[in-house]
Amino acid sequence: MIDFSSTQFITGGLAALPHHLEQLGARRWVLICDSNLDRCQDLSWARERLVVPAGESSKCLAQAEHLYGQLARLEVDRKTWLVALGGGVVGDLAGFVAATYLRGIPLVQVPTSLVAQVDSSLGGKVGVDLPAGKNLVGAFYPARVVYLDPQVLNTLPAPEWNAGMAEVLKHALLDGPQHWESLENLSYPLASEVRDGLVLRSRQVKLDVVAADPLEQGIRAHLNLGHTLAHAIESAQNYGGWNHGQAVGFGMRAALRLSQWKLGMDPSWEGRLLQQLERYNLPTRRPDLNFQELPQYLRRDKKNQDGQLRFVLLERPGAARVCTDVSLTDVERCWEELR
Known part of the structure; x- marks a missing residue:
């Protein structure tokens, strides 16, 4: 039985994330983010970082396979934690990779968009799209940690905030x-x-x-x-x-x-x-x-x-x-x- 209740929720700044991971027992971790975050945020605290192109088109099996290859080259093992830093696309894609690489490695969700902070990083759904339809390949794989930095929402462009408000309106209904x-x-x-x-x-x-x-x-x-x-x-x-x-x-x-x-x-x-x-x-x-x-x-x-x-x-x-x-x-x- 999948244990959804074991997910820990931690609030803190992005730069403090390595300290929290160390306190939680992560001896090694690899961060996955998209090209927008990699360009706009100071991620020098992430020693091992993999970058995927920004956008929904990256949420696909081809990009997952590319990440598998990169993890293999890094000789990632089952005690290496995978940190998904970004919005819904990165969270779903990296979560799917964490669920399937080596039959599962620890996952940390660090949602940076409104939609990810209120919806997609929660509840353990991970997956990728197919040409035949959205989210047709995936799994239930709860994150070990959801790490929340409220301050990142201050940097969201208005269209990103507005897109996230669709999920907020849904929850209210x-x-x-x-x-x-x-x-x-x-x-x-x-x-x-x-x-x-x-x-x-x-x-x-x-x-x-x-x-x-x-x-x-x-x-x-x-x-x-x-x-x-x-x-x-x-x-x-x-x-x-x-x-x-x-x-x-x-x-x-x-x-x-x-x-x-x-x-x-x-x-x-x-x-x-x-x-x-x-x-x-x-x-x-x-x-x-x-x-x-x-x-x-x-x-x-x-x-x-x-x-x-x-x-x-x-x-x-x-x-x-x-x-x-x-x-x-x-x-x-x-x-x-x-x-």
Whole structure:
């Protein structure tokens, strides 16, 4: 049984990470980051460092194989820790490499983006994309440590913060009206204590769900709100169009439209979501794709069972359900209405 409860959460500055790793018993560790972080951050404290190209296209088997080769040349053994420094792409890719190299080496997640700090670094999902679809190859592999530096969020460009807010909005919809209203009442620029509280509250939603259903046999699937259509869009764009947050933002609007049809959700909630998507410059209209490009990816979604599409929809905020009565005809109708 995979032990998700053993992950330690440590808060500190990036430069103090080597000290913390030493205190935890790591005699040797190798850092993986992307080319953007390698260029913009002082990483002189990382003696052994592997760099992957920035962007979703690096989250692939070819890049994983390249990293395997580099680890082999470094003669990494099972007591060497792998440190994933970066956003969701680096965390997923490096986590997958840690899970599979030598059948598993210790993993440390150091999330530097908003989406990684509230979502992707938590819960042990690691993996890579295929041309056939997003996240189709992967594993459950909890990090030994999640190391959080709140100060790195100060350096995020606005589009990166906005993309991460898609996951924050998702967590609020899953949590309930009070959480949602706290986001509507935000006033920018955020004071540091407000920002830290926002991140902590959103993170806790994810951690509570994972604790209740670590292997996604039930309610953990609710965390995929907006993601079924989002992943299909990202795949159809060959991971070179919308970023993940943009796709999830639009995917949530589509999910709330479907929720009105299937579960009788109050239409005003779609309007309230629309206001927040516009606030964070996230898409509210579908991309320039022919709908016929999407079904192949929708049918390969990991939540599907027995050939049925499974969409996470809402009766109301705080009341999610996995629905099996959403047809491709329903999705196409929604797609055309949101053009």
